[in-house]
Amino acid sequence: MFSTSIHTDKSLTKGETMTGKTTEAKTPPTPEEKGVYLFMDEVNTESCRDLISFILTKSWARPRPKQLQIIISSPGGDLNAAFAVIDVIKGCPFPIHTTGIGMVASAAFMIFISGTKGHRTLTPNTSIMSHQFSWGSWGKEHELVAVGKEFELTTKRMINHYKNCTGLSEKKIRQYLLPATDVWLSAKESKKYGICDNIKDLK
Numbered sequence: 001m002f003s004t005s006i007h008t009d010k011s012l013t014k015g016e017t018m019t020g021k022t023t024e025a026k027t028p029p030t031p032e033e034k035g036v037y038l039f040m041d042e043v044n045t046e047s048c049r050d051l052i053s054f055i056l057t058k059s060w061a062r063p064r065p066k067q068l069q070i071i072i073s074s075p076g077g078d079l080n081a082a083f084a085v086i087d088v089i090k091g092c093p094f095p096i097h098t099t100g101i102g103m104v105a106s107a108a109f110m111i112f113i114s115g116t117k118g119h120r121t122l123t124p125n126t127s128i129m130s131h132q133f134s135w136g137s138w139g140k141e142h143e144l145v146a147v148g149k150e151f152e153l154t155t156k157r158m159i160n161h162y163k164n165c166t167g168l169s170e171k172k173i174r175q176y177l178l179p180a181t182d183v184w185l186s187a188k189e190s191k192k193y194g195i196c197d198n199i200k201d202l203k
Contacts, residue, residue, distance in 0.1 A: 035058065035065045035068045036068075036069045036070075037051060037054050037055075037068065037069070037071070038071050039051055039071065039072045039074060039108075039111070040072075040074065040102075042074060042075060042076070042077040043074055043076055043078050043079075043081055043082050043111070044077050044081055045078065047077075048078075048081040048082065048084055051070070052084065052085060054068075055068065055089065055092055055096070059092055059094075064094060066094060066095075067095040067096065067097055067116075068092070068094070068095075068096050068097070069096075069099060070096060070098050071101060071202070072100050072104050072108055072112050073100070073101045073102035073103060073104065073108075074103070074105065074107075074108035075103060075105050076105045076106025076108045076109065077106065077108070078107060079158075082110045082111050085111050085114075086111060089111075090114065095116040095119060096116055096119075097115055097116060097119035097120070097121070098112045098115030098116075098120050098121070099120075099121045099122075099123070100112050100120075100121070100123065100128070100196070101122075101123050101126055101202060102125075102126060102127070103126070103128075104122075104128055104129070105127075105128070105130075109128060109130050109195075110158070110161060112195075112196075113162075113165035113166065114161070117165075119197065119198075120195070120197045120198070121197065121198040121200060122187040122190055122198070122199050123187070123200070123201055124187055124199055124200075124201065126187050127185075127186070128185040128186075128187070128189075128190045129182055129183065129185070130177045130178065131181070131182040131183060132178050132179075133154060133155075133158065158178070159173060159174075159178075162177060162178070165194070165195075166193055166195060167194045168193065176193060187199045
């Protein structure tokens, strides 16, 4: 009669196999590795530089991703920095999905609506805020006159961006989204004005 016994080698260290090779626990991928960027900061040169770098890096990758997703929760900030991001999004060779959570306001609102149409999503409890830009300036009379031209150009850029992203006329944009006071909207109201395409939980 034969008998068998099983012995375990207690001398093996944790993570070491019988072959002498060590095994390491796999860490889950980061959102950016999965093509998802979390934009949860004020809109400024630094935060927008990081976002632009993310988009460009993914654009140059081979193989290219099928799409990217930007999850936005921001009180807004620098309009010029936002337009820099918007131009990069427009030039991206693949779709960029935007998702709004928490609060998406001011310049961040501009970035959100620039996402690929059909793929701009708000979670049910997201607050949206749209308003006219504010700009403080000082100097001599001729300097203020020169700055006045940039005021006009900025207003035109905003109106054109709203028109392209929402499909609303300039009259309705000025009435419902860019009146003299701040405009706060729920997710449902935002969909009504063409600001978002979908309302659903983030999964």
